[in-house]
Amino acid sequence: MLLKELKKNLHIIEKVIKEDDFPASLEPRFLREAVTDYPLRGGKRLRSALLCWTCGLLGGDIEKALYAAASVEIYHNWTLVHDDIIDDDDFRRGEYSTHIKLAKAASVYTDNLQAQSRFGRDFAILAGDIQHSWALNMLLRSIELGVSWQTLQVLLAELQTTVNRQLVSGEALDVEFSYRDWEDITVDEIEKMLTLKTGALLAYCASAGALIAIESDDLNDPRVKKVSDFALKAGTAFQIRDDWLGIFADAETLGKPIASDIIEGKPSILFKEAISALPDKKAAVLRSFLNKPEISQKELDSIKALIRESGADCKVSQKAEKMISEAKSLLDDFPDSKYKTLLFRLADYMLSREL
């Protein structure tokens, strides 16, 4: 049921994004293509589903929330375009990332690989800047669907004052981590970063759906608070689980190389907990994989074995499970409905999904 409904939502949202003419007049062509690329590149569309289903949970008409739902997907994607430049990620959902695609488009202009890479970076910055604007314009269009100015004003302000600042601060913390001593970064700091980087936008999605449903501009309404906390908790659990998948999933379904966090020396809760739980000698073995340029299948197997042996595997899973259970209990007081069921399933899926 969940996957079917997610797919249904995905089709509706993609149609809205495809039919919006915002990118149509952009020149040159490769910039226009870069602007529509990520927003139409699939993904699970959890953010838009969360927004629509929260709207449904509070008795709202989902049709009214469609532009806001498409908007959060585009908003999410501009941050991915800039993050991929900053994190030097060459892939996104199994395809080249925007700056790499644009670098390839530069071959018409120059054979110099360094110039191509520079070209890719520069146009990807601009593509993200335009997507940022596109997302806001899509949100503004909600007025056409009958969302009141009072609600829209809060949605706009909240996007600037809370989401943008938190989301970008989360990315900034993440970047700062890579310049700090791996040993000095605490599990709490990582969790804070994940909450800012992912939780803020998810909490916004839930609040937005709720406010549109109850035609309100009151972010302090207890119902709005509850769904927002639900999303924040589920989102953080999702990220913790994502760390786990980064090591235990297979590369093809993950859409990016396995153990890339370890290769890049990025701190993850799972790896941190494993190292602190293992005896010194084994911890040193695990630590030795950090920043290794490549990790063989055999090495990956011993990483997995050591993490399992440390008990971090279970500890981290339990932490995520606890968060999901707390998240779900926040929805208890809402009347039963198709959307309540979907949100419960969505929370479970965030935890259990095998990609």
Add this chain to the structure above:
Amino acid sequence: MLLKELKKNLHIIEKVIKEDDFPASLEPRFLREAVTDYPLRGGKRLRSALLCWTCGLLGGDIEKALYAAASVEIYHNWTLVHDDIIDDDDFRRGEYSTHIKLAKAASVYTDNLQAQSRFGRDFAILAGDIQHSWALNMLLRSIELGVSWQTLQVLLAELQTTVNRQLVSGEALDVEFSYRDWEDITVDEIEKMLTLKTGALLAYCASAGALIAIESDDLNDPRVKKVSDFALKAGTAFQIRDDWLGIFADAETLGKPIASDIIEGKPSILFKEAISALPDKKAAVLRSFLNKPEISQKELDSIKALIRESGADCKVSQKAEKMISEAKSLLDDFPDSKYKTLLFRLADYMLSREL
């Protein structure tokens, strides 16, 4: 009178920007400082003055336009932060540009110069992204000053659909130029780029001031059209004049190195016109300076002499003068007022200013 009023406007706008608490909660500190840096780094504040004075010209209360005026200054500055990364400009208004300042802040984390430069770039992308949001939030605050939702909705939508797309397209064209054959780029293309990159935001400033004054959401109102065209023409003339100053001003007052466009091989209308007007041999001499890593004082003198000899100096000046005169005639039908006089003087200043 003009300079005094510009200064008065500057102080008011800086106070509004300084007192806004949007950046206050940003972490880490160097990111917060980067976000407030350009918006408080002075400059002439022509955009906010244009917005306020257009509001005054149409009989509006300037107080009501203050947040919109501060907003366009912040908006302008986020584009500068990203442009400076893309254009590799190390200086802005006589100080280090944002990515260079941030690279220096990285010395706490690493001694590696390449890593510092990378750090500077990454955080400057994020600083610009936050400023983008800050600008929109400042505009939203206009509602506190009594700007109606109808007007604000058009101002918000116009900022996304027209200003952002045109401004970023202008920068994209500019970047694309640097990958194209210098000879193939036409004067018309350069002019189009300048209009997009600078004119779009100036036209917006004028329209915004007008719409706030007449409490309207009608961009097609003839008065709004007229002030918008005024700003577009004056802005393009200003840019053409800026090219001229890039060669004929002195480095200290310009706030950046002289002839940097020639050193970087960037096409300018002035240089293009000079080369096409000179006899082959002299044109070849002038062309030989393109992409030279350094230009001596003696070489600069011969560049100036050749441009003067070509007549391009006069031709380009006349073009800018004609635009300013056309711009001013668009204001003829408005009743005389202090603001009409200021806008006339502003147009003259755009042409004649000796920095």
